[in-house]
Amino acid sequence: VQLQASGGGLVQAGGSLRLSCVDSGRTFSDNGMAWSRQAPGKEREFVASIGRSGRDRYYADSVKGRFTISRDNAKNTVYLQMNALNAEDTAVYYCGAKNGHGSYLRLDSFNPWGQGTLVTVSS
Numbered sequence: 001v002q003l004q005a006s007g008g009g010l011v012q013a014g015g016s017l018r019l020s021c022v023d024s025g026r027t028f029s030d031n032g033m034a035w036s037r038q039a040p041g042k043e044r045e046f047v048a049s050i051g052r053s054g055r056d057r058y059y060a061d062s063v064k065g066r067f068t069i070s071r072d073n074a075k076n077t078v079y080l081q082m083n084a085l086n087a088e089d090t091a092v093y094y095c096g097a098k099n100g101h102g103s104y105l106r107l108d109s110f111n112p113w114g115q116g117t118l119v120t121v122s123s
Contacts, residue, residue: 001023001025001027001028001031001097001112002023002024002025002114003021003022003023003024003034003095003096003097003112003114003115004021004022004051004095004114004115005019005020005021005094005095005114005115005116005117006019006020006021006022006117007019007020007088007117008092008093008108008117008118008120009118009119009120009121010120010122011085011095011119011120011121012121012122013085013087013121013122013123014084014085014086015085016058016069016081016082016083016084016085017057017085017101017119017123018079018081018082019035019075019080019082019093019095019117019119020077020078020079021033021035021078021079021080021095021114022075022076023076023078023097024076025076028073028076028097029052029094030052031052031097031098031099032049032050032051032052032097032098032104032110033049033050033069033078033095033096033097033098033108033110034046034047034048034050034072034095034096034097034098034104034107034109035047035048035049035069035078035080035094035095035096036051036093036094036096036107036110036113037089037091037093037094038090038091038094038116039088039090040090041090041092042091042095044107045107046060046105046106046107047059047060047063047067047070047080047093048057048063048067048080049069049098049104049105049110050069050070050078051052051104054070054071054073057069058072058104058105062088063082063089066082066083066084066085067080067081067082067083068080068081068083068092069081078095079100080093080095082119084102085119085121086121086123087121087122087123088118088121089092089121090119090121091118091119091122092116092117092118092119093112093115093116093117093118093119094113094114094115095114095115096110096111096112097110097111098110098112098114099111101122103118
């Protein structure tokens with residue numbers, strides 16, 4: 001599993017961005033996937049996760065209704081569509097692959113994590 005996130009940038013409050021994460025390994029469809037984020041001076045937090053088929057999806061309360069996680073197994077890619085962004089969404093966003101049978105809502109269920117992409121929301 002080798003993960004590379006992209007799609008971050010500067011956006012005004014209320015705007016949208018779509019993040020992508022490509023897995024250059026060979027077992028993408030075998031793994032649940034997740035997004036997490038880390039804001040300046042804060043601990044990393046869970047954002048969203050998705051099962052192997054894409055049917056099961058989980059979200060942090062802070063993003064529910066605004067963010068959508070999806071995946072395209074043919075492209076080895078997981079996405080995070082972010083709408084109605086606000087300043088509190090400013091963070092480095094990371095994608096990770098599920099490792100083992102832990103909860104889809106826990107960060108420690110996902111390993112490895114790829115390099116992040118910075119999202120900055122201006123108010």
